[in-house]
Amino acid sequence: MRVAVISDTHGNLYALDAVLADIDATGPFDEVIMAGDFAFGGPFPAECVERIRERGYRAVRGNTDEFIVEVATDGARPSGATEAQRHGPAQTAIDRWVADRLTAEQVEYLAGLPLSLTVPDERGEALTVVHATPWSSHDVLSPDAPEELVARVLDAAGTAAVGYGHIHVQYQRRLDGRLIAAVGTVGLPFDGDQRAGYAVFTSGVDGWSVEFRRVAYDVDAAIEATLRSGVPNAEGFATVLRTARPAGA
Template identity: 35%
Template sequence: MKLAMISDIHGNEQALQAVLEDISNINASHIAVLGDLSYRGAKPKQCLDIIRGLDAKVIKGNADEWIVRGVREGEVPSKALSMMQAEQGWAKGKLTEDDLLYLDQLPKTLEIPLSNQKQIFACHATPTSMFDVISDQASNDDYQTYVQANERADYYVYGHIHLPFMRSFSGKKVINTGSVGLPFDGDPRASYVVFDRSQKDAQVQFRRVQYDIERACHDLDAEEYPEPARNIVKEIYQSAMKP
């Protein structure tokens, strides 16, 4: 069995379609989506429809929470608040009431058995928060929050920080999938992770997928994505660096 774990699509339909094509090409039979489906991209409705059409396990991210109930003061830098609220209002206006109900009711954590001996525990950011940031530079002690939530798991997988990495600690592994739609690691290609299960263990592979960045930027213009966020998102697509 091959399990593809993707996260942080952020309304980037071009990247999502490219990743799903790659998943099909490598014959991955299962997909898990770790949140942030629609907010901050030109195609919120299209991306959500694609995800809902998959036979996939899906959990909620902070951006999914935002798109339903808004971006609140104190959750983002004050200088970005009005811009991000405008983005939220624009994206929410593209979705139906049923879409919003779907996002609102998504679970926040996920357990996936890899074998009789190995298990994955996944969340968007941390088991107790969709907003907390545990970076790739965090100490091993910081990862104990995952162990405390599920001591049985062997792999702890999350998204949120848009930086793919894997680290071993205390006989376990913590993995970040990176981002499909908004990578922050200097590589503009979409990022996701594949677990290739064998009898006793699983091989972990990080996948990077090229997609049509020019078309993704065109989508932002064609859909009249709010300014000044439109240019910021384009810069992220083109440089894959957090502004």
């Protein structure tokens, strides 16, 4: 069984289209799953949501998807963020800009996405896909997270493997024979490599394994589109695209 997991498109349609072309070229896959954060920050929020919907891929919700839904519904559907995890005024302005560009149907789609999805293989050993953790789309599981937290994530998932997004880098580790892997980001890398990233999980006789893929795309075109879009903090988003590093790094 082969499962492609993409995540964190962040409104970067140039990167998403490049990854989808790579998926088409390297398939077939038993399933393709989107691990959240469709629209926040980039110039093409509605288009990124629609690409995934058009292809019928299953998806989970990300933290920024929750914030966008909260803004779009005037608080009727609040995010699951703690006070410390909430967006500040500058980020909320981006949430509003994105929400204003999504259709009501797209907002409803994001609001209805689950926190996790499970893909069983032929042997009954399943892969769980989440945005951040099985209990929250906002918590952070970093590559150097203590074993106790990794074990908590794996135990909460209750499966042989977990794939997640949120941290915008790729890594894998194993604990007690179970696999956990951050799939990276399609639209906004933080590891110094401008290329779009995603992951392919394969189930075989030795259990689940993961391959990290990187795909070149027209970064300059994405930057130009961002600067023309009118999205708040366009310069900041463009800088992250250019440097492939987090803001302020």
